[in-house]
Amino acid sequence: MLSYKIFITFLIIFLAYVYKKYQINEDDISSTDPSKVINAWHKIIKDPEHKFTKVAVGINACVDLIADAVSVLKVMSVEPGGQQDHDILSSLEDLQESFHHHFAAGAAAERYFSERDVFNAIVQHAADLYGAQFSIGGNAALMTQKMAQSFPDLKYGVGARWGDTVAPVATRFITSHDVANSKASSLEYFFKAVSDYQPDLVVLSGLHMLEGQPANLWQERLKLTRDRLTLIDQQTPVHLELASMINEELMRMIASQASDDDVGFCFPFICDFC
Structure with missing residues (x-):
């Protein structure tokens, strides 16, 4: 619970920092004009300083x-x-x-x-x-x-x-x-490939599709994800890609896995809603 609170606190501080640093116009973010929204995001989205050459992407296709x-x-x-x-x-x-x-x-x-x-x-x-x-x-x-x-x-x-x-x-x-995708059936194969490939960036997508399955399967697949992520080199960034979600319980479970005591912040955790 403590690590979850730390995670939320860190997120709030980070968002406040980004808002102040880049002076994002709230009218732009909430605008229905796509060009204003795009321009607003361009103020904070920058190319990474480190260019990744080996990227592992999974799991939904x-x-x-x-x-x-x-x-x-x-x-x-x-x-x-x-x-x-x-x-x-x-x-x-x-x-x-x-x-x-x-x-x-x-x-x-x-x-x-x-x-x-x-x-x-x-x-x-x-x-x-x-x-x-x-x-x-x-x-x-x-x-x-x-x-x-x-x-x-x-x-x-x-x-x-x-x-x-x-x-x-x-x-x-x-x-x-x-x-298959809604059960995250390829998780084991993906992490086996990550272990063999040794990428310098891991992009993990598809966990949002668990919404179509019962809660006990969420727990099983998220525990597997957490356990396998701890085996990845701590210097390797992990990007979590989530699409539109409605189930708050699943969203909380994903967030809590990212801030679990066994995982902590051993990997950069990035959540992107598309």
Whole structure:
């Protein structure tokens, strides 16, 4: 508990330092103008002083199916209705409510779809649309050939309309029924590869996908992650990449693992929400 408080305190101090040093304009960060947001982040994001030559990236990889969001919903006869975010999607109604919630806010999101048949129907309708494209997705793209899952990547532009709702920014809504990635099944293989490869930077992604699984699996996979991270050279930075998340309990568990007494700050811990 003490180390967790230290972690939170450190984070608050760091954010205050960054804010003062770079004088980030709050209006820019909260702006719906993408150029202002990008310019604000450019003030604090700099190239690393040390150039990494050996980078290990894992663990989630997929095949994205990119299609126009509003067109997909229309062809499936999904009309605008209520707005409510869901941890896990299990029906078209859940999809409608969660998508509408994020569409109205112009916020990117990624949610696990638990019902395989409904999910497959969404994929089929999206794939049949004119202009739909398949592309490699996920940070561990080289694993895609062995873990070929299609993720509907529902994109929309600024000003896109769905019923009476207008999107304030251009972004996307991703849903998936990817059992392997949602269980972080490749963690053991990834850390074995890290041990053999001896990279000078480790990028770990995909833990956010655990949201689609029960809490006991979260604990198991996060404990494995913590234990394996302690075996990495303390001088090797570790970047943790997290996408859109809704489950606060899982987020707290990930943060507590990063500040666990057995791990401490033996590795640089960077959390990036995309």
